[in-house]
Amino acid sequence: MIMRSQPPLLELRDISYSYPDHDSPLLEGINFSIHKERIGLIGPNGSGKTTLFQIIxxxxxxxxxxxxxxxxxxxxxxxxxxxxxxxxLLFQNSDDQLFSPTVLEDVAFGPLNIGATPAEARNTSISTLKQLGLEGFEERITHKLSGGEKKIVALATILAMHPQLLLLDEPSNNLDPETRERLITILRGLNQVHIIISHDLDFLASTCTQLYAIEKKTLVRCEEKQVHSHEHIHPYGNQPHQHGT
Ligand SMILES: Nc1ncnc2c1ncn2[C@@H]1O[C@H](COP(=O)(O)OP(=O)(O)O)[C@@H](O)[C@H]1O
Ligand SMILES: [Mg+2]
Structure with a gap:
């Protein structure tokens, strides 16, 4: 039997981008593909990480x-x-993602938008919220939630659409340690492939299998050991541990 190799889920070939009002390109010659890897993406502020998600x-x-x-x-x-x-796509700022009065309406918006019936959208939303430990949040007023709750609800709005690939833009930013650990546990338990932008290397070590960086306008694969060395230090990410200075 001839086995045909599967094409990547997502592939970028020679992507370049300049913002219209900038003289030089922000991103140049980006080549990348993802099958089933869970990828962490690092790079200095302003290097074009969010822009790359918007291009994708x-x-x-x-x-x-x-x-x-x-x-x-x-x-x-x-x-x-x-x-x-x-x-x-999980936006860096949850307030950009959440716009309905209640949590249930926010989570049901996506499924309704792609043709689910109101009953289907409601069921999917309720089960997604339950999956994320947000049972009972359905009628909560979205804009009154804490930052951490908003982040998990924003993730629910995406998961309710059953995407194949998650693009998460700095998801652990400004989360308290407990919510951060909760998010790690959630991400480790999901089936979806993901790309996570973060400066939080321990968060990436706990949730990703490969690390990429934007360096000099392009995307480079980091040494595998950079992820693994962290994994050895914090195998489950939620154990008590000390950080060096
Ligand atoms: N809409 C825009 N118009 C012009 N320049 C932008 C726009 N959005 C972002 N930039 C600029 O592009 C660069 C990369 O931004 P961004 O992709 O947000 O970086 P990162 O997510 O890596 O911090 C920054 O210098 C930023 O100021
Ligand atoms: Mg950004």
Whole structure:
């Protein structure tokens, strides 16, 4: 039997991007593919990490290069609608993601938007909230939630769409240690492949299998041992541990 190798879930080929009002490109010659890896993405502030997520989602159009979803080139707006359906982007700021009066309405918005009936959207939303330990939050007023609760609800709004790939933009920022650990446990328990932008290397070590960095405008794969050495220090991420200075 001939085994055909599966195309990557997502592939970027020679992606470059400049903001219109900038002289030099922000990102250049980015090549990348993801099958089932769980990827951490690091890079200095302003290096273009968030911009790269926006390019992948089709919210910004690359100047050069191609984006392929399961081997299919994404070109038209319809293609990118497909990408936005199958990839879930968690914004750096939860307030950009949550806009409905109640938690249930926020989580049900996505499923309703892609054609679920109100009953289906309600059921999916309730079970997603339950999965994330937010049972009983359905009627809570979204804008009154704590920052940590908002982050988990924002994740619920994405998971309710059952995306194949999660793009998480600095998810552990400003979380208290307990919520941060909770998020680690949630992410480790999910089936979805993910790319996580973070400066929090221990968070990435606990949730990712590979590390990439944006360096000199392009994406480079970091040495495997950089992730593994952290994993050996904090195997489960939630055990008491001390950090060096
Ligand atoms: N809409 C925009 N128009 C012009 N420049 C932008 C815009 N958004 C971001 N930038 C600039 O592009 C650079 C990269 O931003 P960003 O992708 O947010 O970086 P990161 O997420 O790595 O911190 C920054 O210098 C930022 O100021
Ligand atoms: Mg950013």
């Amino acid at each position: 989602m089709g919210l910004l159009k690359a100047d050069t290069g191609e984006i392929l979803l399961e081997g299919k080139k994404m070109e038209t707006e319809k293609d990118f609608q497909q990408i936005r359906r199958r990839l879930g």
